[in-house]
Amino acid sequence: MNSAPQFAVFPASGDETPVLSDTTRAMLRANAPKEECGDAPIGASMDLLRGEGLMLDDGTENPQRTVAALMQIGAANLSVGRLWEGHVNALRLLRLYGSAGQVRRAEALIASGALLGVWGADGAPPVTRDENTGKLNGEKLFASGLGTVTHALITVNSGPEVQLALVDVRDENRADARQWDMLGMRATASGKFDFTGLSLDKSALIGAPGNYLAEPHFIGGVWRIAALQAGAAAGLIGAAAEQLRAADRLEAEAQKTRLMQVLMRVWAGMAMAERAATAAQCDSLDPERIVATSIAARLFTEEVGLEAISAVEQSLGLRHFTQSAETGRMARDLSVYLRQAARDAFLQRAAGQALAEDEGFWGVFK
Ligand SMILES: Cc1cc2nc3c(=O)[nH]c(=O)nc-3n(C[C@H](O)[C@H](O)[C@H](O)COP(=O)(O)OP(=O)(O)OC[C@H]3O[C@@H](n4cnc5c(N)ncnc54)[C@H](O)[C@@H]3O)c2cc1C
Structure with missing residues (x-):
């Protein structure tokens, strides 16, 4: 092992x-x-x-x-x-x-082995619910954990009035993992799930329309993605160093310099993720500041993730690209996971907050 x-x-x-x-x-x-x-x-x-x-x-x-x-x-x-x-x-x-009863039921499900997920990305058609019949129509894409996630919190009726609902997603006939034809993160089985025809009782609706998009909990929560990306980048560098040590190649100054320079930036990304996670729990902060801090963490860890992949490729050379190379798989997974929604728009949103005139000189501090 x-x-x-x-x-x-x-x-x-x-x-x-x-x-x-x-x-x-x-x-x-x-x-x-x-x-x-x-x-x-x-x-x-x-x-x-x-x-x-x-x-x-x-x-x-x-x-x-x-x-x-x-x-x-x-x-x-x-x-x-x-x-x-x-x-x-x-x-x-x-x-x-959720209501107290919904939370109690979800916690009881978890205690008996349930695994939850959040499936937001809509397919064609997007998931909607008929008010009169309670029937769902449409599908979700990139639905992580097909066959493993038992209950998904899905978004119904996309747009500003989007509604959350907790749905049992164990029906394998509705899941299509073949849609997840990615080079990395294959183990997540993030494919398509068809909700068409499923009945959804009102008691499964969580919160009010639009709740899902409320800040600082929506984009303000991307610190979790930043933390995973930073951890994966550190793990990749650790695995590369392990291989170089075993091959007696880590003593070369060029190798140590290349990897350490990126590792320091990964550590900075970790610190940003930690800071954003703490800020996200602080009720007295302006939600938009929390959002900007979380975005900055996520976009920074995306950059250092790319740098880590590049440094590891240069350090290990061709052996990194064999089918069975551990670093190769880790880099494949990381490069796919770095692709998260709307990076450019997120950067503009963070800049709009941190560099805004009414934030004054101290706005650049988060
Ligand atoms: C491993 C993995 C698991 C996932 N699991 C789930 C899941 O369980 N549930 C779920 O809902 N989703 C999931 N997702 C999907 C995720 O939520 C995003 O939808 C997805 O990662 C978007 O990536 P993208 O690079 O295609 O982003 P995009 O937002 O499409 O961005 C791609 C590029 O297009 C640009 N762009 C985007 N919009 C515009 C525009 N309007 N004008 C100009 N340029 C634009 C961006 O700035 C960027 O440069 C998962 C993704 C991954 C990688």
Whole structure:
């Protein structure tokens, strides 16, 4: 079995207690190649997180711990991290907008083994609900965790009045994982799910129309993606260093310089994700400032993720590109996961806040 990703690739912090045990991190890492090619179900890795007591975490109680968990999981197995991030997001939205009874039921489902996800990306046609019959029509795309996620928080009736609903998505006949024909993140099985004809009782609707888009919880929550991206970039550099050490090539100054320069920037991305996670829990802050801070973290970790992939390619050379190379798979997963929605629009939105005239000189501090 591969060893756990070395914590040396994580910066020192005031609390060195790992959220995940060494055994869990090592198993997550060892499972990843089998999960990529469908030889092992990703559900077994999700059960490891369940065993670590992570399934009732929604990122609010101890955001630093949640960020640390995302980074550690992202370093070991990014696909598993993606599914856990969806679960955390869904639970957060349920607790924000669901009634006490809905939250109790969802928590009971989780206790009995449910895994949640958030499926927002619409297909053609988008998912709508007929007010009179309660029947759904339409499909979701990029629906992560087909066959593993048991209950998805879906968006119904796209637009400003979008409505959240919690739906049982275990019907395999409605899922089409073949739609996920990506070079990376294959283990997430993020394909198409057809909701057409499903009855959706009003009791499954979560919150009011438009709640889903309310800030600072919507875009303000992308710090979770930033944390995963930064963790995955650190894990990639750690795996590359491990290979170079084994090949007696890490002592070359050029190698150390190349990797360390990127690693320092990954650490900066980690710090930004931590800061955004803490800010997101602060009720007294202007929501738009939280949004800008979270966007900055996500776009910065996208940049350092790209730099990490490039540095690892240069450091390892051709061996990185063999079918079985661990670094190759990690880089494939990371490069796909770096592709998140509307990067340019997000940058403009953050700039609109941080550089706004009414923010004055101190607006550039977050
Ligand atoms: C591993 C993985 C799992 C996922 N799982 C889920 C899931 O479970 N549920 C879910 O809902 N979604 C999921 N997604 C999809 C995700 O939410 C985004 O929809 C997706 O990542 C968008 O990526 P994109 O690069 O195509 O973004 P886009 O937003 O299409 O951006 C691509 C480029 O087009 C530009 N662009 C976008 N809009 C405009 C415009 N109007 N004018 C000019 N330029 C524009 C962007 O700035 C960017 O440069 C997943 C994605 C990944 C990678």
